[in-house]
Amino acid sequence: MSDELQIDLFGFTPEIPEPLPINNRTSKDGSVHFIYEERLKKSIRCRKKKFEEIYELKLPGYMQSDEFFPVREMAAQWTHLAFKRKTAETKAKCSELLSRIWAATNQILSDLNLPGIRSVRLPPIRPIGKHHNLEKVFQAVNETYFHGELNARITWSGRAGGLSFHTIRKDPFTGEEVNLISISRGYDFENCPLYAVAGVVYHECLHIVIPPEVKNGRRIVHGKNFRTCERRYIYYEEWMKWHKEVLPKNVRKLLNDEK
Ligand SMILES: [Zn+2]
Incomplete structure (x- = not known):
C-alpha cells in the first residue's frame, strides 16, 4: 500500500493485485544484495565486498515482504551513495534518502497489519470529531x-x-x-x-x-x-x-x- 489517496476499502477495486514476482534478494539492477536480520528494527547497514562491485545491505527482517520493494530500492541507492566520496552533496543526498526510507517504512508498517510487525508508538487518540463521537x-x-x-x-x-x-x-x-x-x-x-x-x-x-x-x-x-x-x-x-x-x-x- 502506498501513501496515495485510498478511498476504497471495501472491494470496489479488485481484491488481489496482479501477482508481481518480486525478487527480495537483490536490488533491481542486481548490484546490491539484501540480507535480512530480525534483530534490526529501525536501522540498515551496508558493506562493500572487497575487489568487487557488489554491495551487501543488511535490512530488518520485516522488509522482505513485497510492500517494501520501493523501500529496498531506495536503500540500495543509499548504499551506492554511502561508498562515494563524502562531499557535501553526497552527504545531503544520503540523509535525504534516509529520511525518505524511514518515512516510507513507518507508513508501510502502519498501513499493514502483518503478523510480527508491531509499531511501538500509539497515535494520539481523538475520538471526538466535529460531528461524530x-x-x-x-x-x-x-x-x-x-x-x-x-x-x-x-x-x-x-x-x-x-x-x-x-x-x-x-x-x-x-x-x-x-x-x-x-x-x-x-x-x-x-x-x-x-x-x-x-x-x-x-x-x-x-x-x-x-x-x-x-x-x-x-x-x-x-x-x-x-x-x-x-x-x-x-x-x-x-x-x-x-x-x-x-x-x-x-x-x-x-x-x-x-x-
Ligand atoms: Zn477492511
Missing part, C-alpha cells in the same frame, strides 16, 4: 454486533486521506497489545449520517474478529467470510451507497483544505 459509535456497534466484547481504541485519522484501518499496536506503557481503529475524517461531516459512520466502524471491528487469511502466500483481508459478515450490518446498502457517492467528495474537500 467515535467512542459512542464504537460502543453502540460493539453492543449490537459483538456482545460488547471487543476491546479497541478508536480515533479519527490524523491523515487527510480516505483511509480507515485497523492495526494492532503495543501500548508503550503497559506493553499490552491494543486494537487500534482509525477512521477517515471524510466521515466527520455534517452530511454523514450516523448509519455511515457506524458502517465503517462495524467494518473495522470485523477486522478484529476476522483476522487476515494467508492463501498461497497472499494475505486476504476481505475474504468470503468477511464479506458475508459485513452484510449483516443492518444499514449495509445505505452505507455502501454513501461510501461510494459522498465519501470521495468529502475526502477531496479535506485534501483541498489542507493545501
Whole structure:
C-alpha cells in the first residue's frame, strides 16, 4: 500500500493485485544484495565486498515482504551513495534518502497489519470529531454486533486521506497489545449520517474478529467470510451507497483544505 489517496476499502477495486514476482534478494539492477536480520528494527547497514562491485545491505527482517520493494530500492541507492566520496552533496543526498526510507517504512508498517510487525508508538487518540463521537459509535456497534466484547481504541485519522484501518499496536506503557481503529475524517461531516459512520466502524471491528487469511502466500483481508459478515450490518446498502457517492467528495474537500 502506498501513501496515495485510498478511498476504497471495501472491494470496489479488485481484491488481489496482479501477482508481481518480486525478487527480495537483490536490488533491481542486481548490484546490491539484501540480507535480512530480525534483530534490526529501525536501522540498515551496508558493506562493500572487497575487489568487487557488489554491495551487501543488511535490512530488518520485516522488509522482505513485497510492500517494501520501493523501500529496498531506495536503500540500495543509499548504499551506492554511502561508498562515494563524502562531499557535501553526497552527504545531503544520503540523509535525504534516509529520511525518505524511514518515512516510507513507518507508513508501510502502519498501513499493514502483518503478523510480527508491531509499531511501538500509539497515535494520539481523538475520538471526538466535529460531528461524530467515535467512542459512542464504537460502543453502540460493539453492543449490537459483538456482545460488547471487543476491546479497541478508536480515533479519527490524523491523515487527510480516505483511509480507515485497523492495526494492532503495543501500548508503550503497559506493553499490552491494543486494537487500534482509525477512521477517515471524510466521515466527520455534517452530511454523514450516523448509519455511515457506524458502517465503517462495524467494518473495522470485523477486522478484529476476522483476522487476515494467508492463501498461497497472499494475505486476504476481505475474504468470503468477511464479506458475508459485513452484510449483516443492518444499514449495509445505505452505507455502501454513501461510501461510494459522498465519501470521495468529502475526502477531496479535506485534501483541498489542507493545501
Ligand atoms: Zn477492511
